[in-house]
Amino acid sequence: MENQLNPDNLPNNLPNLPTRRRFITITSGFIGSLILGDRALGATKPVAKKPVVKKPVVKKPVVKKPVAKATSTPAPSASPSASPSASASPTPPPNTAPDAPVIGKASATGATGATIAFTAPAKNGGAPITSFIATSNPGGIKVTLPQSDSGTFTFAGLTGGTAYTFTVVAVNSVGTSSASAASNEIKTLDVVPASAIAIKKSGVALTLADIEVGKTISATNSATNTNLFVARLGEDSFKGYPTSCTHQGGPLAIQGKTLDCPWHGSKFDAQSGAVTTGPAGSPLTPIKVAALNGALYII
Ligand code: FES
Numbered sequence: 001m002e003n004q005l006n007p008d009n010l011p012n013n014l015p016n017l018p019t020r021r022r023f024i025t026i027t028s029g030f031i032g033s034l035i036l037g038d039r040a041l042g043a044t045k046p047v048a049k050k051p052v053v054k055k056p057v058v059k060k061p062v063v064k065k066p067v068a069k070a071t072s073t074p075a076p077s078a079s080p081s082a083s084p085s086a087s088a089s090p091t092p093p094p095n096t097a098p099d100a101p102v103i104g105k106a107s108a109t110g111a112t113g114a115t116i117a118f119t120a121p122a123k124n125g126g127a128p129i130t131s132f133i134a135t136s137n138p139g140g141i142k143v144t145l146p147q148s149d150s151g152t153f154t155f156a157g158l159t160g161g162t163a164y165t166f167t168v169v170a171v172n173s174v175g176t177s178s179a180s181a182a183s184n185e186i187k188t189l190d191v192v193p194a195s196a197i198a199i200k201k202s203g204v205a206l207t208l209a210d211i212e213v214g215k216t217i218s219a220t221n222s223a224t225n226t227n228l229f230v231a232r233l234g235e236d237s238f239k240g241y242p243t244s245c246t247h248q249g250g251p252l253a254i255q256g257k258t259l260d261c262p263w264h265g266s267k268f269d270a271q272s273g274a275v276t277t278g279p280a281g282s283p284l285t286p287i288k289v290a291a292l293n294g295a296l297y298i299i
Pocket residue numbers: 245246247248249250261262263264265266278279280
């Protein structure tokens with residue numbers, strides 16, 4: 001300190017003041033420096049760093065926004081000039097004839113009658129069905145049912161003993177359907193003539209089941225109660241023969257495939273009645289036999 005106040009120790013670069021005045025000036029400056037410290041000399045005070053306090057991060061709860069459902073909004077008309085009729089319902093197709101009916105079971109009900117069941121088609125073509133028509137084959141006999149639902153035809157006037165099939169069509173205001181499939185085949189009952197004579201065996205009507213094709217059996221004429229031979233030549237082919245020899249009337253008997261006469265040894269073919277062994281010179285005279293409704297008759 002003492003050294004600092006010595007005017008001789010003053011720096012040489014002070015302004016050129018009288019020595020006493022420079023001393024005062026220096027001294028005042030020194031004292032000022034003591035009072036004001038470094039601030040008087042323009043020193044900067046170090047800035048105290050504030051501790052960094054990290055604020056806790058508060059997580060905001062995630063709130064899911066409700067997803068808005070897409071709603072269909074009718075698109076505006078592509079063309080403002082489109083006419084209102086553009087969105088109208090399409091024109092329905094024109095009506096047509098019905099679909100074909102479904103054929104059912106056909107049954108014979110006698111010598112001249114039959115019934116045929118059918119089912120109405122699922123599609124009537126857009127117009128109500130007004131009737132169904134069944135047709136016989138053969139004969140082309142037609143029967144009409146004026147109705148719209150399934151049903152059964154009743155035929156009359158068929159020919160006895162004849163095989164038939166039937167088809168059915170449906171009719172509406174537009175037209176007629178295609179024909180159904182053909183029915184099962186039926187056979188009307190045979191008409192038994194009043195003059196027909198039943199053939200019996202052991203007192204019972206002789207039937208097809210009693211005689212095989214190619215066989216000949218002995219039977220009885222129910223009208224005269226006399227015997228005869230009945231030969232089955234085919235499924236629906238029959239012949240009858242008398243039981244007397246054409247030579248002199250001896251009694252014939254079935255011996256395998258021949259009808260033999262014990263008197264003089266003549267033999268006849270059991271199916272055709274032809275002489276196979278003499279002395280008989282004439283074949284047996286055939287008797288007309290037919291199967292009617294499964295039974296055998298002399299006709
Ligand atoms: S009567 Fe039959 S062979 Fe003479």
